[in-house]
Amino acid sequence: MTALSPRMDRTPRLCTPSAGPDRCADLSVVIPLHDKAPFIARTLASIEAQRPAPAEVVVIDDGSSDEGAALVERIAARSPLTIRLIRQDNRGVSAARNAGMRAARRDWIAFLDADDTYLPGALDAFERARRAIPGAEVIFGEVCHAGLDSLSAPELAEAPVLFLSDYFAHLVRGGPEVTASSVMIRRGALIRAGGFPEGVTVGEDSDTWFRLGCEARFAYLPAAVARYHIEDGASGWRAHQGEVPHWHQTFADWIARGRIALPRRRSAARFHAYSCLHAVIWQANAGHRDLALARLAQVDWQVAPKALWTKALVITLAPWLLTAWLRLKPRRAAR
Numbered sequence: 453m454t455a456l457s458p459r460m461d462r463t464p465r466l467c468t469p470s471a472g473p474d475r476c477a478d479l480s481v482v483i484p485l486h487d488k489a490p491f492i493a494r495t496l497a498s499i500e501a502q503r504p505a506p507a508e509v510v511v512i513d514d515g516s517s518d519e520g521a522a523l524v525e526r527i528a529a530r531s532p533l534t535i536r537l538i539r540q541d542n543r544g545v546s547a548a549r550n551a552g553m554r555a556a557r558r559d560w561i562a563f564l565d566a567d568d569t570y571l572p573g574a575l576d577a578f579e580r581a582r583r584a585i586p587g588a589e590v591i592f593g594e595v596c597h598a599g600l601d602s603l604s605a606p607e608l609a610e611a612p613v614l615f616l617s618d619y620f621a622h623l624v625r626g627g628p629e630v631t632a633s634s635v636m637i638r639r640g641a642l643i644r645a646g647g648f649p650e651g652v653t654v655g656e657d658s659d660t661w662f663r664l665g666c667e668a669r670f671a672y673l674p675a676a677v678a679r680y681h682i683e684d685g686a687s688g689w690r691a692h693q694g695e696v697p698h699w700h701q702t703f704a705d706w707i708a709r710g711r712i713a714l715p716r717r718r719s720a721a722r723f724h725a726y727s728c729l730h731a732v733i734w735q736a737n738a739g740h741r742d743l744a745l746a747r748l749a750q751v752d753w754q755v756a757p758k759a760l761w762t763k764a765l766v767i768t769l770a771p772w773l774l775t776a777w778l779r780l781k782p783r784r785a786a787r
Contacts (some may be wrong), residue, residue: 581613
């Protein structure tokens with residue numbers, strides 16, 4: 453369940469352009485912060501290095517037990533950025549992002565996790581994409597992992613801007629998903645989609661991207677705009693591979709209620725089948741073949757990518773077929 457309502461869109465916002473060419477007049481950067489004191493200075497420094505800079509940075513301290521919030525206050529006192537710190541009791545990253553969206557005073561919001569960093573030229577690339585595709589409501593790029601090579605600012609500046617008429621078709625073709633540190637979203641579109649689902653601890657952002665994919669217009673930068681520092685934090689997503697993600701429940705609910713418009717209903721169903729098949733393959737390779745076969749039987753094969761469905765079927769059944777063949781082989785030899 454999400455925690456937003458359309459009434460939030462009436463929150464007063466400052467929409468007058470900031471002075472000078474080095475500031476994104478309509479952009480707020482929102483950072484959810486929880487026990488990331490060792491990394492928040494690096495994250496804020498990566499924003500401070502951006503040209504143009506955002507109109508404001510909103511840091512939501514989600515009940516941290518370390519010195520992260522105090523560090524933000526010290527940095528804000530000397531930074532050329534407009535940094536606002538808001539404290540709340542610990543309610544989870546989705547609640548922190550929603551609080552940041554409510555507090556944001558601009559029409560566009562970029563999210564950046566407290567232990568990730570923007571690459572040079574990231575916000576300039578977002579602004580260029582916004583100008584190139586005026587109707588876009590979600591603009592996203594890619595992320596690279598710390599320690600790996602990434603695009604330089606000149607290369608990022610030359611990256612094309614692609615309009616995605618269908619976000620789900622992009623994913624089924626193997627395109628990268630939106631991530632919480634590589635996206636800029638129009639505030640109204642995020643409110644219409646329901647914000648981030650509070651109380652969900654794994655894959656909460658994927659649920660939001662799914663809901664946006666059903667309704668919003670996307671622009672894609674095929675280049676890294678942020679660096680993901682996975683070694684700095686406890687990322688638990690690998691422990692949950694093969695589980696049913698939360699957005700599958702949202703998909704079933706929205707289909708039942710007719711929330712997905714016809715043009716995207718089939719592509720959403722195809723992406724749902726695509727996601728299920730990848731979970732089947734993971735479970736089969738992990739040795740959970742009974743679970744894999746049960747999930748495979750639930751996949752809508754009529755909309756599923758046929759090559760991937762065949763691959764999942766073969767991987768799931770191959771050991772059983774091989775065992776059966778080996779048992780029959782001695783009998784045939786005895787005859």
